[in-house]
Amino acid sequence: xxxxxxxxxxxxxxxxxxxxxxxxxxxxxxxxxxxxxxxxxxxxxxxxxxxxxxxxxxxxxxxxxxxxxxxxxxxxxxxxxxxxxxxxxxxxxxxxxxxxxxxxxxxxxxxx
Amino acid sequence: xxxxxxxxxxxxxxxxxxxxxxxxxxxxxxxxxxxxxxxxxxxxxxxxxxxxxxxxxxxxxxxxxxxxxxxxxxxxxxxxxxxxxxxxxxxxxxxxxxxxxxxxxxxxxxxxxx
Numbered sequence: 001x002x003x004x005x006x007x008x009x010x011x012x013x014x015x016x017x018x019x020x021x022x023x024x025x026x027x028x029x030x031x032x033x034x035x036x037x038x039x040x041x042x043x044x045x046x047x048x049x050x051x052x053x054x055x056x057x058x059x060x061x062x063x064x065x066x067x068x069x070x071x072x073x074x075x076x077x078x079x080x081x082x083x084x085x086x087x088x089x090x091x092x093x094x095x096x097x098x099x100x101x102x103x104x105x106x107x108x109x110x111x112x
Numbered sequence: 113x114x115x116x117x118x119x120x121x122x123x124x125x126x127x128x129x130x131x132x133x134x135x136x137x138x139x140x141x142x143x144x145x146x147x148x149x150x151x152x153x154x155x156x157x158x159x160x161x162x163x164x165x166x167x168x169x170x171x172x173x174x175x176x177x178x179x180x181x182x183x184x185x186x187x188x189x190x191x192x193x194x195x196x197x198x199x200x201x202x203x204x205x206x207x208x209x210x211x212x213x214x215x216x217x218x219x220x221x222x223x224x225x226x
Contacts, residue, residue, distance in 0.1 A: 043219060044156070044214075046215075049211065051211060088153075090156075100146060100158040101156075101158065103157070105154065108153070
């Protein structure tokens with residue numbers, strides 16, 4: 001069966017520091033992968049999606065970037081974090097049958 | 113742009129009653145709509161999908177309706193239990209550049225009291 005991992009689970013970083021969040025998927029090949037951010041009391045905001053290695057589409061201009069170095073690995077990065085980057089970051093992959101999305105456990109990022 | 117609205121106020125109901133959550137959308141006609149459950153500090157979990165040509169979909173104690181004229185979906189939990197307490201998100205599918213993406217509402221928090 002498919003599983004999705006994210007790490008770290010929680011992260012506290014100072015403003016201006018770099019960021020690297022990792023997401024890996026097991027049990028499926030060539031998945032469509034997504035990064036979302038969820039601010040407190042807000043809906044999920046799609047940040048990036050990827051349909052294959054090296055293929056990244058950005059949904060909104062921001063301080064973040066994404067990369068997909070391997071089929072089942074999706075990385076979210078920043079060179080310099082802002083306070084507004086705080087939030088709950090979720091990685092997801094898309095199922096084939098019903099287009100449902102399967103989410104990872106998330107990373108809680110606090111920028112101080 | 114597409115907009116999804118869910119009641120931002122928490123819904124408090126008594127155990128055993130039916131919970132009804134509302135999802136309204138504008139500026140779009142999605143081919144289908146999905147509902148997810150999210151527990152605090154966890155990622156959302158897919159529950160149900162309903163297509164534009166379906167009026168109603170059921171799964172155990174869950175029922176979803178889809179009214180494309182009203183641009184509204186209703187999500188019902190019958191015989192609610194305290195374990196049903198969570199935030200419920202609706203999402204519509206948007207096709208952009210040949211790829212399907214989900215647009216999520218902010219969710220409605222449901223609290224079922226014993």
